[in-house]
Amino acid sequence: MLAVVPPPVTVRVPAKVNLHLSVDDLREDGYHELVTVFQALSLTDEVTVAVTEEPGIEVYGEGEGSVPTGPENLAWRAVEALAAHVGRSGEPKVRVVLRKGIPVAGGMAGGSADAAATLVGLASLWNLDVTRDELAEIAAGLGSDVPFAIYGGTALGTGRGEQLVPVLSRHTFHWVLAFAAEGLSTPKVFGELDRLRAAGNPPRIGSHTPVVEALASGDPRQLALLLGNDLQAAAVSLRPDLRRTLRAGVNAGALAGTVSGSGPTCAFLCEDAQSAVEVAAELSGAGVCRTVRVAHGPVPGARVVGGDDAN
Ligand code: ATP
Numbered sequence: 001m002l003a004v005v006p007p008p009v010t011v012r013v014p015a016k017v018n019l020h021l022s023v024d025d026l027r028e029d030g031y032h033e034l035v036t037v038f039q040a041l042s043l044t045d046e047v048t049v050a051v052t053e054e055p056g057i058e059v060y061g062e063g064e065g066s067v068p069t070g071p072e073n074l075a076w077r078a079v080e081a082l083a084a085h086v087g088r089s090g091e092p093k094v095r096v097v098l099r100k101g102i103p104v105a106g107g108m109a110g111g112s113a114d115a116a117a118t119l120v121g122l123a124s125l126w127n128l129d130v131t132r133d134e135l136a137e138i139a140a141g142l143g144s145d146v147p148f149a150i151y152g153g154t155a156l157g158t159g160r161g162e163q164l165v166p167v168l169s170r171h172t173f174h175w176v177l178a179f180a181a182e183g184l185s186t187p188k189v190f191g192e193l194d195r196l197r198a199a200g201n202p203p204r205i206g207s208h209t210p211v212v213e214a215l216a217s218g219d220p221r222q223l224a225l226l227l228g229n230d231l232q233a234a235a236v237s238l239r240p241d242l243r244r245t246l247r248a249g250v251n252a253g254a255l256a257g258t259v260s261g262s263g264p265t266c267a268f269l270c271e272d273a274q275s276a277v278e279v280a281a282e283l284s285g286a287g288v289c290r291t292v293r294v295a296h297g298p299v300p301g302a303r304v305v306g307g308d309d310a311n
Pocket of ligand 1: 067105106110112183
């Protein structure tokens with residue numbers, strides 16, 4: 001009798017921007033405690049998982065040449081983690097195709113997004129009876145940004161960013177994203193922050209509470225005044241050109257700009273959709289970044305495309 005092979009499953013998954021990212025001092029175990037407010041954006045990767053006799057990863061799109069296709073790819077680690085969780089032995093007979101729209105090493109959690117999408121896609125491909133919360137627990141073992149990509153929306157993250165509480169966001173916010181020519185390594189940016197702190201006392205951003213209040217009010221002008229990221233000084237110290245990019249976005253009419261996460265992508269909050277299109281057009285001509293994209297948020301987390309994935 002022939003085995004029935006399930007059809008491939010495609011999942012769309014969002015990038016994140018940090019509206020607020022405060023970083024505590026380095027702990028003895030080498031980690032930093034974070035308090036962050038994430039928003040999931042309409043800038044996405046698409047991940048297709050399929051049953052195959054030739055397991056592995058294929059990568060297309062943004063930064064395809066710099067994404068590993070071996071077992072170190074976070075999406076492959078997600079395949080292995082879910083297989084182990086449900087007790088499947090041997091090499092998983094799965095092919096994962098990543099179509100990347102999220103910049104690689106851009107501070108927008110693209111690798112984490114791919115891992116989250118792989119978990120959601122495989123749960124459907126293998127017809128598993130697992131909830132989104134169970135997938136988020138597995139996700140937390142893969143990386144601190146992976147659970148957020150499962151849920152999407154807007155959330156407050158604590159610990160290393162993986163302990164999440166949803167945040168009410170009353171409005172669709174409109175963003176322009178400026179991609180840099182080259183990525184930045186997240187550990188390097190944290191290292192630079194430690195160095196700057198050891199050498200002096202760079203100003204720290206305040207509490208996250210006003211950001212949460214601005215999100216509830218839905219007023220982009222109020223939110224714009226409050227965007228803050230402790231990693232920004234470190235990213236700018238490693239890439240002084242980012243100062244020009246940040247200035248150019250505001251000169252083009254954005255309400256405010258911030259480095260996204262560990263950078264180097266710069267995210268500009270705009271008044272509305274029309275203004276975002278205008279800012280994007282002007283910024284593309286300013287010669288301060290590689291590519292410009294318009295996006296909005298919040299959007300949902302990893303979702304099967306064309307599927308009814310209600311978990
Ligand atoms: P974060 O904001 O979570 O720190 P990032 O968005 O700055 O991450 P990623 O795009 O996730 O960075 O990639 C960081 C590094 O991880 C890349 O340089 C690449 O070598 C590796 N990597 C592993 N898996 C993936 C993947 N699926 N997509 C992109 N990069 C991956």
